Amino acid sequence: MVETAAMILPHEGNAAGTGVVTITPAAFASRLSIRARAEAVAPLSRALGVKLPDAPKTSAKSRNGKRTALWLGPDEWLVIDEAGADLMAPCAKVKQLHAAVDISHRNVALIVSGKGAEAALKAGCPQNLSLEAFPVGACSRTMLGKVEVVLVRDDAETFRVEHWRSFSDYVFGFLAEAIRDPVI
Amino acid sequence: MLLIYCPYCQEERPELEFAHAGEAHIARPTNMADISDEEFETFFFIRSNPKGLAYERWRHVHGCGCFFNAVRDTVSDKFLATYKTGEPKPDIDSLTKKGDGK
Amino acid sequence: MSGANRIAGAGRLTPARKVRFMFDGEIYTGLEGDTLASALLANGVHLMGRSFKYHRPRGVLGAGSEEPNALMDISRDSARRQPNVRATVQEVFEGMRAGSQNRWPSLAFDVGAVNDMLSPMFAAGFYYKTFMWPKVAWQKLYEPFIRGAAGLGVAPDEPDPDHYSSRYEHVDVLVVGAGVAGLSAALAAAMSGASVILCDEQAGAGGALRYDTDVTIDGDNGYDWAQNTAAKLTAMDNVRVLTRTTAFGYYAQNFVALCERVTDHLSDPHPDLPRERLWQVRAQKVVLATGAIERHMVFADNDRPGIMLASAARAYLNHYGVAVGSKVGVYTANDSAYAAAFDLARAGVSVPAIVDTRDAPGEGLLSTAADLGIDVMTASAVVGAKGRRRISSMTVEGGRGKTQIPVDALITSAGWTPAVHLYSQSRGKVVWDPETERFLPGDNVQASVSVGGCNGVTGLQETVDEAIAAGRSAALGAGKSKRLSLRIEAAGAIDWSGGMSGSARGAGADSTAKTFVDFQNDVTAKDIRLAVREGMHSIEHVKRFTTNGMASDQGKTSNIHGLAIAAESLGRQMPEVGLTTFRPPYTPVTYGAIVNHSRGKLFDPARKTFSHAWSTKQGAVFEDVGNWKRAWYFPRAGEDMHAAVSRECKTVRETAGVFDASTLGKIEVVGPDAAKFLDLIYTNGWQKLAPGRCKYGIMLREDGFIYDDGVVARMAEDRFHVTTTTGGAPRVLNHMEDYLQTEFPDLDVWLTSTTEQWAVIAVQGPKARDIIAPLVEGIDLSNDAMPHMSVREGKICGAPTRLFRVSFTGEPGYEINVPAHYGQAVLEAVWKQAEPLGACAYGTETMHVLRAEKGFIIVGQDTDGTVTPHDAGLGWAIAKSKPDFVGIRGLKRPDLVAGGRKQLVGLKTKNPETVLEEGAQIVADPNQPTPMTMLGHVTSSYWSPNCGRSIAMALVAGGQDRMGDTLYVPMPDRTIEVEVTGMVFFDEKGERVNG
Amino acid sequence: MRKYSIFAVAREAMRGHKGWPKQWTSPEPKKQYDVVIIGGGGHGLGTAYYLASKHGVRNIAVLEKGWLGGGNTGRNTTIIRSNYLYDESAGLYNHAIKLWGDLSQELNYNVMYSARGVMMLAHNVHDVQGAQRHIHANRLNGVQNEWLTPEQAKAYCPPLNISQTARYPVMGAALQRVGGVARHDAVAWGYARGASDLGVDIIQNCEVMGIKRGSNGAVEGVETTRGFIGSKKVGVVAAGHSSVLMQMAGVRMPLESYPLQALVSEPVKPVFPCVVMSNTVHAYISQSDKGELVIGAGTDQYTSYSPTGGLHIISHTLDAICEMFPIFTRMKMLRSWGGIVDVTPDRSPILAKTPVPGLYVNCGWGTGGFKATPGSADVFAHTIANDAPHSINAPFTLERFRTGRLIDEAAAAAVAH
Known part of the structure; x- marks a missing residue:
């Protein structure tokens, strides 16, 4: 019998920081891409224990706060479970029309935190990230430098930067370079 | 960098999130296999390319992922309207009367 | 001592704060806050550059970014060297090295100045009319000569060690320009609750208040008010004040690009500080408060060092404490230069005469001049200037006849040009105001408003009131409406109206003198008239024919003069001849700032697969495929690419190979x-x-x-x-x-x-099943249960897998899909099984050879969008x-249904050892003359170790009907004979895959 | 015509250059012409010149809505090369290269054609395959083009970074030595002067508002801002505005118009001896005789008739320039501008008769029309004079979009230049 394979995340060892901002890799999380017609939203929300939000650029959290559902498009959600739970199984029980695809390993994330977090992202993200335009809980697919990311604002000074696995070096490299600039 | 109102995200977003996707309202013939060479040429190659108001497609590719339509003045590059795929062309006269499209 | 021309008590710099710098090999002392120009003038240095075409000695013209003459090479060290820097903008810092440009062997003695003597030959556009004989000489002789003579500074020759930063910002109100107007507008907007960015290209706030010391605002000296207001704004949470920051580009939908110079004025900047920072600002409303730019007078030899703008002389005196001369003449067509004359006289500088083109200056000026002992010569003109490296006298013509007046500096003002550049960039159309003879902003096309000098407003109180209203309205437009009670009382400023454009007396159509319009490009009034004479009747043609306004100052002082002269020659009004539209940037911007983070590793993401570290350890050489890095081949000690690929190819078919197919x-x-x-x-x-x-x-x-x-x-x-x-x-x-x-x-x-959810490990070859079997759970791998072209779900090494039985090699094989984070561990487990069996790791090159042996195509290589x-x-x-x-x-x-289309076929060279070149062309008759009729080209070609010969695929016209035919591949040195074959070169019956 | 020469310049220098005549005259439009050319750029003026000089047609008007050469002629980065893949393209562009070689003498106007070499970089295996395919095809078509190793490329262009640690290392380059640059304004002015001398009426500030067709469908003339101008033959040579003009005659075109930006640096002493292009890293660069680095890349993504464009396009272009030439980050952008380019589905031009008798069209040059100017003008003049295409432009029809017989250079080059 061979031993069970271990997971190796691409951001292992990637960390950077200054007095006003830190960049740390997010721990492994399970993730689900959900596509669904309107009638499936409620049953899927129930099955997953987190409301699939219906307003653009918003997210919702489960009661224990470990599971987040992000509105990405009018019929598209990204569900992130920081406890790493199986998200496919609960969806399989939902009969209403939808598509669930496990993307736990497609995406990885960096956590950008601190007073300078917003400024660090503004080095490469053309969206308005002010608290008024992008409040706590806001989320969006957008661009950071030359790659696509999904941003979630966890609190006023903390962003989760989700991106595809192979872009890890770029995203980390970009943010590490951006935070050298002391202006916030 | 243009600022484009995505009808699905319901707000203006920077052009970097979007991909232009050519002229709008060119429906793919439902009898595709049977159309003539001329009809195929018109469908696939001929474009209005108007100087002035253009109906065009965009995809919010690095946003919600949706294709949608827009009316834009190709001289000023100002958007007069954006609307969801499948919705009819908006009435040009009412749009132009509104003025600056803001 | 920081220069003999520094006047005790004048200016705002601190005499104790000395800075040492080098200019053309000599060490000078300046003061902290000096520009290079002010520091050199303080030291009596007027000669600062040489012109582009005639290499005429040039001094400083202005005191800001409009400067056409004083361009320097500035360096901190050899890698941090910047050519073409305006001495009027560059602040001095301890240890700075500055050098003059476009001269050889020295600034004082420049061999290129021979051009000046030949200048009658070098009239505008002369190069279109000559240098054509003999034909080859243009490229071999004339062009290299012209190229060597042209160009100003020397490009950097080392990679740039500095870094640059970037920031996107969204604000309610962007205010460009921190003079009276900009400060007032920013204050009104900020106090109304709007978020505000206020930027100014200067090192500090103040704008014209730097030199216009007669202004009082709210009881304070104007400059002090500006500093206090800037400080107040800086302290507000909703305001960001950016100095040394040029708004250089105004793009669609109120997207404005600013370049902030962060370290160029520091002697020892912190290494984390970016050299420059690009701000890309999306503003709800833009307030343009960019002021006006003074124009010089166009008269004979108006380019002598020591001749400069009146406002510049005033700035050098009132801000930097430097007298631009000891005997300063004044030549003006409006009132504003009088203030400069008076300030100089009051500072103890001799002002022998104010030469005024008009019959009478504004009210009170004559009596003030008389009080100060300055002779005002009205209805007069300066018609000449003597002194090669510095002006020594001016020749005045007027009511009193022709007189020569010794001077060591001459300050001039023809009037003020509103700085409508950003307005024009916003796609606004400037409008000619016949009354004041200026181009002013017309309707606002974007959500912007121009205030103050750039809007043609001259009264100071009027400017302030307009700016407050604009700031308030901008805030309201952005939905910010805090109660605002703001009233600013201001008085005492110079009048920016009046003046003249075009050539002054003595520089008219019949003059043969050199009367410069565009200093840097050496364009004279004569050149512009010549352009018109030759049929260049659009201002665009005039500009292109003469290069007027195309130098590195982009015509800030010359455009209006050029237009006026062209209009006069054509007998038309200026607006009928047109004004060229302004394009970004307002002043030149480094590529570094625009590129900012996107350099080196961040130029383009290098996508790496799960196996990158493992493959590196295995000695892989990588290739770029799209933006992926893929393992190309795995050379072992002593192997070159050919040897490694041959070994890999054979090993896969004999034993097995492991390949990363994740991309x-x-x-x-x-x-x-x-x-x-x-x-x-x-x-x-x-x-x-x-x-x-x-x-x-x-x-x-x-x-x-x-x-x-x-x-x-x-x-x-x-x-x-x-x-x-x-x-x-x-x-x-x-x-x-x-x-x-x-x-x-x-x-x-x-x-x-x-794509990125799955790591894909291909295991291909006769031993593939033996390798993976011990690792797989829950899947029956037997041929019957899992035949070629099937997929099963189960586990491998405890990880979930989608296991494909597919083959791009023709061998039995599997593609193990596992969730990507497990990829490396599973690969290592596979390798642990594979290596002892004699299997190899293989890369993309071997993959290509193996698939070609089987005739499998690669879209994009064997097809090209026309197949x-x-x-x-x-x-x-x-x-x-x-x-x-x-x-x-x-x-x-x-x-697409016609006969004779290019079809994909196999090719075998008659000599099996010969490997065709990919891209080589194929013909039926190798002896035909050029242009030859080509039948197609080789799309893929390899040495096939498994076939023991070369193999190739090709697109050939009517290829499928040419089976067995002999065709030819003409190479530069020989012709290769090939036979058209089927595309399957190995295991033609395809039996192995099921093995 | 007053002949230009060093002697003439010297003579004029003695008398303050007062004796130079107008380079072209600007007459009032006549009521009727044999041929009307719409568009006073290099292609249009050249067409008029060759109609007059080679085909004996003298009663010609060139109508320009603005100023001569004010469109893409005066806005492009002036790259000249002919190393195209397909026989049809190679024929057309090589014809142009041959004419470039003698153009200054032909026109007695120095157009400053400088064959300093155009080098196209290969950064990956796919690029190398593409470059080799071009080189082989070019050789058999009699078109000069050769392969350089990275070291040879560096020797030819010293600022080039050939470090293997670059993000996209240079694997080699295709060099066309006869490629180069020319002075864009001089091309327009030189043709205008030549045409004017042969009696062609050059009419600026004259915008065409309509194309009039008779009851038989054939062209009868054009409505302009300066009145109706009759002509049985009308050639549309209007680049980005071709769709608009053709629509006036009721012909819908396979064209889309895009803004294309370019920029120059501040002038510096000679540092860049040739032209370098890269499709993968995506930019092109040369240095003008004035010393400016002239830089360009791809179009903005949306169709437009406004040549403004976005800063992000400029910034992508400069990213690429600084990747290939890291010593240039401290260089400064002095001026940026844009043009409107008309792009066909296969990135090849249309140089042809149209379904409307008497109406001819020369368009679809995309981002690379300047290099073809003399060749295009010559064969278009032939087409108009004979009411039949020259063998060189015969493949560049409108019909190819119906039959599918495309000339798809786009398949072989992402930056069609």
Whole structure:
């Protein structure tokens, strides 16, 4: 019998920081891409224990706060479970029309935190990230430098930067370079 | 960098999130296999390319992922309207009367 | 001492704060806050540069970014060297090295100045009329000479060690310019609750208040008010004040680009500080408060060092404490220069005369001049200036006849040009105001407003009131409406109206003197008249023919003069001749600032797969495929590429090989209509594919040409695992989304990219099953249970897997898909099994050879966007019974069904050792003359170790009818004979794959 | 015509250059012409010149809505090369290269054609395959083009970074030595002067508002801002505005118009001896005789008739320039501008008769029309004079979009230049 394979995340060892901002890799999380017609939203929300939000650029959290559902498009959600739970199984029980695809390993994330977090992202993200335009809980697919990311604002000074696995070096490299600039 | 109102995200977003996707309202013939060479040429190659108001497609590719339509003045590059795929062309006269499209 | 011309008590710099710098090899002392120009003037240095064409000695003209003459090479060290820097903008810092440009051997003695003597030959556009004989001489002789003579500074020759930063900002109000108008507008907007960015290109706030010391605002000296106001704004949470920051580009929808110079004025900047920072600001409202730019007088020899703008002389005196001369003449066509004369006189500088073109200056000026003992010569003109390296006298012509007055500086003012550049960039159309003879902003095309000098307002109180109203209205427009009670009382400023444009007396149409309009490009009034004479009647033609306004100052002081002279020559009004529109940037911007972070590793993401570290350890050489880094081959000690690839190819067929196939695009197609959708997207039919089975699919564009291909697996009735080519992944997904969302929106199916979800480890070769079997759980790997082109779900090394039995090599093989984070561990486990059996790791090159041995095509290599499935020998993959699929009609177009199309075939060289070059062309008759009739080209070509010979694929006209024919591949040194064959070179019956 | 020469310049220098005549005259439009050319750029003026000089047609008007050469002629980065892949393209562009070689003498106007070499970089295996395919095809077509190793490329262009640690290392380059640059304004002015001398009426500030067709469908003339101008033959040579003009005659075109931006640096002493292009890293660069680095890349993504464009396009272009030439980050952008380019589906031009008798069109040059100017003008003049295409432009029809017989250079080059 061979031993069970271990997971190796691409951001292992990637960390950077200054007095006003830190960049740390997010721990492994399970993730689900959900596509669904309107009638499936409620049953899927129930099955997953987190409301699939219906307003653009918003997210919702489960009661224990470990599971987040992000509105990405009018019929598209990204569900992130920081406890790493199986998200496919609960969806399989939902009969209403939808598509669930496990993307736990497609995406990885960096956590950008601190007073300078917003400024660090503004080095490469053309969206308005002010608290008024992008409040706590806001989320969006957008661009950071030359790659696509999904941003979630966890609190006023903390962003989760989700991106595809192979872009890890770029995203980390970009943010590490951006935070050298002391202006916030 | 243009600022484009995505009808699905319901707000203006920077052009970097979007991909232009050519002229709008060119429906793919439902009898595709049977159309003539001329009809195929018109469908696939001929474009209005108007100087002035253009109906065009965009995809919010690095946003919600949706294709949608827009009316834009190709001289000023100002958007007069954006609307969801499948919705009819908006009435040009009412749009132009509104003025600056803001 | 920081210079003999520094006047005790004058200026705002601190005498104790000395800075040492070097200019042309000599050490000078300046003061902190000096520009290079002010520091050199303080030291009596007026000669600062040489002009572009005639190499005429030049001094400083201005005191700001409009400077055309004093361009320097500035360096901190050899790698941090910047040519063409305006001495009037560059602040001095301890240890700075400055050098003059465009001269040899020295600034004082420049051999190139011989051009000045030959200048009658070098009239505008002379090069269009000559240098044509003999024909070869243009490129061999004339052009190199012209190129060597042209150009100002010397480009950097080392990689730039500095870094640059970037920031996107969204604000309610962006205010450009921190003079009276900008400060007032920013204050009004900020106090109304708006978020505000206020930027100014100068080192500090104040604008014209730096020199206009007669202004009082709210009881304070104007300059002090500006500093206090800037400090107040800086302290507000909703305001960001950016100095040394030029708004250089105004783009669509109020998107304005600013460049902040962060370290160029520091002697020892912190290494983390970016040299420059690009701000890309999206503002709800933009307030332009960019002021006006003074124009020089156009008269004979008006370029002598020591001749400068009146406002500049005033700035040097009042801000930097420097007298620009000891005997300063004044030549003006308006009132504003008088203030400069008075300030100089009051500072103890001799002002022998004010020469005024007008019959009478403004009220009170004559009596003040008389009080100060200054002779005012009205209705007079300066018609000449003497002194080669510095002016020594001016020749005045007027009521009192012709007199020569000794001076060591001459300050001039022809009037003020509103700085409408950003307004024009915003696509606004400037409007000619016949009354004041100026171009002013017309209607605002974007959400912007111009205030103060750039809007043609001259009264100070009027400016302040307009600016407050604009700031308030901008805030209101952005929805910010805090109660505002703001009243600023201001008085005492110079009058920016009046003056003249075009050539002054003595520089008219019959003059043969050199009367400079554009200093840097050496354009004189004569040149402009010549352009008109030769039929250049549009200002654009005049500009291009003479290069007026095209130098590195972009005509800030010269455009209006040039236009006026052209208009006069044509006998038309200025607006009829036109004004060139302004394009970004307002002042030159480094590429570094624009590129900012996107350099080196961040130029473009290098995508790495799960196996990158492992492959590196195995000695892989990588190749770039799209933006992926893929293992190309795995050389062992002593092997070159050829040897490594040969070994890998043989090992795979003899034993097995392990290959990272992760970069292939993967799309999960899910929904009840999934098969129906794939039927429309692919040429093949998908309804009958059973779950657990795979099929090779071809995708066309609507025009019938091959777009992409790949293996598609059906995981369940409603779920397909689609693979695409590596490079095609994003565009295929976009193509599919496009059809799904816009043409077939009624289908119940969704697409999700899973390219990066899965690590894909291909294990190929006769021993493939032996290698993976010990690691796999829950899947029967026997041939019967899991035949070629099938897929199973189970576990490998405890990780979930989609295990494909597929082969791109013709050998029995598997592609292990595991969730990507498990990839490395599973690969290591596979390798632990594989290595002892004698298997190898192989890269993309071996993959290419093995597939070519089997005649499998690579889309993008063997096809190029002009190849149909029929051309590629893949007609079998087009379902015959489907009513529709993308490309169905395109395929039937006349040229796509015509005979003689290029078709994919195999080629064998007559000499089996000869490997054809990919891209080589194929002909039937090698002895025909050029241009030859080419039948096609070699698309793929390799040495095949398994066939023991070279193999190739080619697109050949009518190729499928040429089987067995001999064709020729003409090379530069020989002609290669080839035979047209089928494309399968190895295991023609295809038996091995089931082994 | 007053002949230009060093002697003439010297003579004029003695008398303050007062004796130079107008380079072209600007007469009032006549009521009727044998041929009307719409568009006073290099292609249009050249067409008029060759109609007059080679085909004996003298009663010609060139109508320009603005100023001569004010469109893409005066806005492009002036790259000249002919190393195209397909026989049809190679024929057309090589014809142009041959004419470039003698153009200054032909026109007695120094157009400053400088064959300093155009080098196209290969950064990956796919690029190398593409470059080799071009080189082989070019050789058999009699078109000069050769392969350089990275070291040879560096020797030819010293600022080039050939470090293997670059993000996209240079694997080699295709060099066309006869490629180069020319002075864009001089091309327009030189043709205008030549045409004017042969009696062609050059009419600026004259915008065409309509194309009039008779009851038989054939062209009868054009409505302009300066009145109706009759002509049985009308050639449309209007680049980005071709769709608009053709629409006036009721012909819908396979064209889309995009903004294309370019920029120059501040002038510096000679540092860049040739032209370098890269499709993968995506930019092109040369240095003008004035010393400016002249830089360009791809179009903005949306169709437009406003040549403004976005800063992000400029920034992508400069990213690429600084990747290939890291010593240039401290260089400064002095001026940026844009033009409107008309792009066909196969990135090849249309140089042809149209379904409307008497109406001819020369368009679809995309981002690379300048290099073809003399060749295009010559064969277009032939087409108009004979009401039949020259063998060189015969493949560049409108019909090819119906038959599918495309000349798809786009398939071989992402930056069609």
